[in-house]
Amino acid sequence: MQTQEVFSLKNYTDNESLKTNVHLSTLFIHISSHRISCSIASDNQKALYSLRILELHSGDIYKNNLTGLKNLFDSFQFDYSDVAATKIIIESVNHAFVPEPLFTAEKAASFLKLSAPVSSDHEILFNRIKKNIVSVFAVEHDFYSALKTLFPQADLLHEAEQLLNIVSEQKDPADTLFVHLNKNYLHIIQFKNNGLHYFNSFMSEADTDIIYFILSVAELLKIPSDKMNVLLFGNVSNNSSLTGLMKKYIPYVELMKRPEQFTYPASFREFQEQQNYLQISSLLCAS
Numbered sequence: 390m391q392t393q394e395v396f397s398l399k400n401y402t403d404n405e406s407l408k409t410n411v412h413l414s415t416l417f418i419h420i421s422s423h424r425i426s427c428s429i430a431s432d433n434q435k436a437l438y439s440l441r442i443l444e445l446h447s448g449d450i451y452k453n454n455l456t457g458l459k460n461l462f463d464s465f466q467f468d469y470s471d472v473a474a475t476k477i478i479i480e481s482v483n484h485a486f487v488p489e490p491l492f493t494a495e496k497a498a499s500f501l502k503l504s505a506p507v508s509s510d511h512e513i514l515f516n517r518i519k520k521n522i523v524s525v526f527a528v529e530h531d532f533y534s535a536l537k538t539l540f541p542q543a544d545l546l547h548e549a550e551q552l553l554n555i556v557s558e559q560k561d562p563a564d565t566l567f568v569h570l571n572k573n574y575l576h577i578i579q580f581k582n583n584g585l586h587y588f589n590s591f592m593s594e595a596d597t598d599i600i601y602f603i604l605s606v607a608e609l610l611k612i613p614s615d616k617m618n619v620l621l622f623g624n625v626s627n628n629s630s631l632t633g634l635m636k637k638y639i640p641y642v643e644l645m646k647r648p649e650q651f652t653y654p655a656s657f658r659e660f661q662e663q664q665n666y667l668q669i670s671s672l673l674c675a676s
Contacts, residue, residue, distance in 0.1 A: 395446050398464060402439040403654035410434060416472040417671035418540075419548070421480035422449045423572055426668045427465060429472060436652040440668055441465050451528070455535040462539065475543040477536060478667070479528055482574050482590040483507065484549045489521040501525045504589075514545055519557075520584060524550045549576065549588065554673045555666075556580045558648075564616045568603060569667070570623040575599055577606050586610075596631040600638055620645055622666040648673070 407414075410431050419426040424444045430437040443464060453461065462469070469475065483505040492500070498513045507513070511527040518524055526547040528536075536543070556567050556578050567578040573594065579587040587610060591602045607617050622645035625631055635642045644663040647653070651672055 395448065396461075396464070397444050397446070399442045399444075400439075401654055401656040401659065402441070403656075406436065406654075407438040410436070410438060411471045412473060414438065414472050415671075416469055416475045417478060417668070418475065418543075419478045419480055419668055420450060421571065422451055425450060425461060426665070427467075427469070428668045428671050430651075430672050432672060434652075435650060435672065437669060437671065438654065440654075440657070440665065441467070442665070442668075451532050453535065454531060455538055458532070458535045459539060469540075475540050476546060476671075477540060477543045478546045478548050478551055479526060480548045480571060480667075481526070481528075482592065483511070483527040484547050484590065485525045486549065486553075486585065486588055487523045487525055489517065489523055492523040492525075497525050498527075501527055514547075516546060516550060518550055518553065522553075522585065548667060549590075551667055551670070551673065552576060552578060553585060553588075555670055556585075557583075558673060559620070564612050565618045565620060566603060566606065566610075566612070567620045568599075568622075570599070570621070570625050572624055575602065575623075577603065579606075579610060596634050599631060600634060603635075604638060615640055617641065618643065622663040625663060627661055627663070 407429060411429065413433060414429050414431045417428045417430065424442065427441045428437055429439040443461060485501050485504045487500045497515050498507060501507050501513060505527065507527050510530055512530045512533040513525065513527050515523055515525045524547055552569055557580060563581050569576045574590055574592045576590050593599050603619060617639055618641040619635065619639050620643050627644055632642065645666055647662045647666065647669050653669060657669065
């Protein structure tokens with residue numbers, strides 16, 4: 390059983406707006422091995438009313454059984470049954486995009502095994518998404534069963550699907566790489582000619598790993614070294630050692646700005662715009 394001592398909880402909420410609009414809103418639950426983030430947003434109002442973040446100090450959220458997972462969600466102290474719909478976004482490297490013409494449900498696991506660690510203990514899931522792409526991903530079976538018990542009507546997505554939505558909203562110059570950082574891995578994406586040109590995930594332990602993977606991908610994609618532009622978002626600060634190191638090797642490094650078409654609680658000023666970017670951009674995957 391998880392206790393208060395093993396995690397921290399942050400709450401960025403416009404309580405008045407949330408109370409008024411919760412029944413028309415969607416709950417987005419982002420889950421990684423060390424963090425659960427719950428955001429509540431309204432597509433009709435184009436507004437995000439709440440972001441609550443629970444971060445484990447130790448342990449692995451994906452190893453929780455039903456009781457442990459329920460205790461974690463109870464810690465948010467909010468009745469999530471009040472919302473109109475729920476979407477759960479899995480954050481992991483256990484993912485692959487497959488072209489629709491090549492995909493069959495029976496071979497979903499085989500496609501995933503080409504690029505991600507998968508075992509018999511995993512539940513293989515897939516979603517058909519825009520631009521003739523199928524998103525295939527895996528979660529541990531016991532964890533998946535616990536999620537479906539707690540949120541039986543929820544849609545399950547992978548963060549790569551949301552990243553694809555986010556990147557497709559941006560301009561797509563050929564020399565730009567979108568880099569999303571998680572705690573111990575990163576995704577590198579290139580969107581070219583209005584379509585997904587490159588997507589890959591890499592495990593990382595140090596800033597130098599991140600630089601190495603970015604430069605290796607740029608070389609693979611034949612991006613001229615003097616023209617490469619990196620748009621950076623996720624688990625990174627604008628004054629971190631990583632951003633300083635990147636600027637030594639990469640000509641243009643920018644931090645993503647949160648979507649201007651949505652409104653947010655005033656307390657969102659407490660963190661930088663590129664941080665918690667997936668959570669605050671939840672409305673981009675609302676449809």
